[in-house]
Amino acid sequence: MTANQTTPDLLQIGQIVNDVSAMTSWSPVPSGSVFRVPLYSYPNWGIKPTAENMEFLYANSCAAYMVEWQHTDTALNNLVAIASKNAQLGDVNTLMNVEVGNIGAEYLGAAVARNGGFTVVDIGSGAGATSLRLLASIQEIGIRPTRESTIYLIDPSEERMAYAKGVIIKALEGCGFSDIVQIVAKIGRDKPMLDELDEGSVSLAVSNAAIHHNAFNRHLDSIRRVLAPEGQFINGDWHEGMWESPSRTYWMLAVLRDLHNDNVTNSILAFVRDGTRPEGYTERKEVAEFRKYFGLSMNDVHSAFDGTLPSERLANTGIMKFWLSVGKTFNEKGSKAPIWFLEAHEPLARRIRHLEDAGLKVLRDPDGQPLLRQPLVLRGQGDLATVMRCEKPQRLKVA
Ligand SMILES: C[S@@+](CC[C@H](N)C(=O)[O-])C[C@H]1O[C@@H](n2cnc3c(N)ncnc32)[C@H](O)[C@@H]1O
Structure with a gap:
């Protein structure tokens, strides 16, 4: 691979990423880098992954996530909690942590009965809420x-x-566990840190609201590698498909641009939820600029959610409400949100497929339906917050 072969392609990609940031710079919630959307969505954003540019894309995607998280503290988690409560979603991460803790503890009960002890890895542990909830559930049972x-x-x-x-x-x-359970802090990104652990050395991996900080899903292979045979991965995460294409993201920009116009917001949310075209919607010039940059017609943006499952449509409206709530908070302060809306949240079916592609078995009920806990379903937000349970299959026995 020579510079001559790669430079035009890489320059063009860099230009798209910069242009999107510039075009959305008016928004109270910055878009963040296009490198943060899921890899499978890159072509929709004009970025064609090839064998030659793949490592360049991966490095840029990891870097785009690190600038958001590496130097932040608990205040950012608190902001997410407040914004999700104001969006009438409840404290989404806490709701998922309760489920992750309960299911994880149930699994550890069996592991301790078998082996006397456990090795747990908490991926994207943040300020500790996921492990704390796991310990509370361990104590409860x-x-x-x-x-x-x-x-x-x-x-x-x-x-x-x-x-x-x-x-x-x-x-x-x-818990009275200080003499028997040690905490080991591994400061760094998911995949490199997991790759330092021995193969098959982990009884239980837990993660909440963190797996989506890796647009390439390369960490899923690493999770499978470190798990012991029949070890489990309990994964709580946000799932929706708003950033899969500029034609969907367009609608987020439309509501952010008309932040305080409830009529616009409600008609767009109804459109994303059930496909009814927003009545009396007038496109703002900044939003039109974004649409035209990607060569989209109004018909294209109106078709953006065609064929989407109802549960994903609900999840998409949930994430829009969340970012609207963040936008309003920062708009009132006259500043910009320190978090960005383009993320590698994946629709649920995609995440399940990616886990299975990585060799993890997603546990299912006797009818073949994945065993899920979805604390936001009763609040009308479908798949948005989902906790699922996966297992590393036993090695096949060779006769
Ligand atoms: C929304 S917080 C969730 C924290 C915790 N699990 C909880 O539920 O409260 C996401 C966390 O993922 C971490 N994170 C971001 N990118 C990551 C990566 N590539 N690998 C591991 N953790 C990452 C962030 O630093 C942050 O602490």
């Missing part, structure tokens, strides 16, 4: 390891890790 056990915390933010270690060590003291 009366599990007590009888041999040395470890909880690995993986997170790129040193600030948040320092906080997490403090609160988890305190919780271990509260």
Whole structure:
């Protein structure tokens, strides 16, 4: 591969990423880099992954996530909690952590009964809420390891890790586990940190609201590798498909541009939810600029959600409400949100497929339906917050 072969392609990609940031710079919630959308969506954004540019795209995508998270502290998590409550979603991450903790503890109960102890890895541990909830559930059901056990915390933010270690060590003291369960902090990104762990060394991997910070899903292979045979991965995450294409993202920009116009917001939310074309919608010039940049007609943006499952449509409206709530908060302060809306959230069916492609078995009921916990279904937001359970299959026995 020579510079001459790659430069025009890479320059063009860089130009698209910069243009999108510039075109959306008016928004109270910045779009963030296009490198943050799921890899399978890149072509919709004009970025064609090839064998030659793949590592360039991967490096840029990882970097685009790191600038958001590496140097942030617990304040960012608090912001997410407040915005999701104001959007009438409840505290989404806490709701998922409760499910992750309960299911994870149930699994650890069986592991402790078999082996006396456990090795847990918490991916994107943040300020510690996921592991704290797991420990609370362990205590509630009366599990007590009888041999040395470890909880690995993986997170790129040193600030948040320092906080997490403090609160988890305190919780271990509260459980009377200090002498038997150690905490190991691994400061860095998911995949490189997982790759430092021995193959088959982990009984349980948990993660909440973090797997989507990797647009390429390369970390899923690493999760399967570190799990022991029949070890489980309990994955809570946000699932929706708003950033799959500029034609969908267009509608997020439309509501952010008319932040305080409830008629516009409600008619666009109804359109995303059930396909009814927004009545009396007048396109703003900044939003038109974005549409035209990607060569989209009004018909294209009106067809953006055609064929989408009802549960995903509900999830898409949920994420729009969330970002609207973030936008309003920062607009009132006259500043910009420190988090960005383009993310590698994937529709549920995609994540399930990606987990299975990585060799993890998603646990299902006798009818073949994935076993899911969805704390927002009753609040009308479909798949948006989903906790699922996967297993590393036993190695096939060779006769
Ligand atoms: C929304 S927070 C969730 C934290 C915690 N799991 C919880 O539920 O409260 C997402 C966390 O993922 C971390 N993160 C971002 N990118 C990551 C990556 N590539 N690998 C591991 N963690 C990452 C962030 O630093 C942040 O702490």
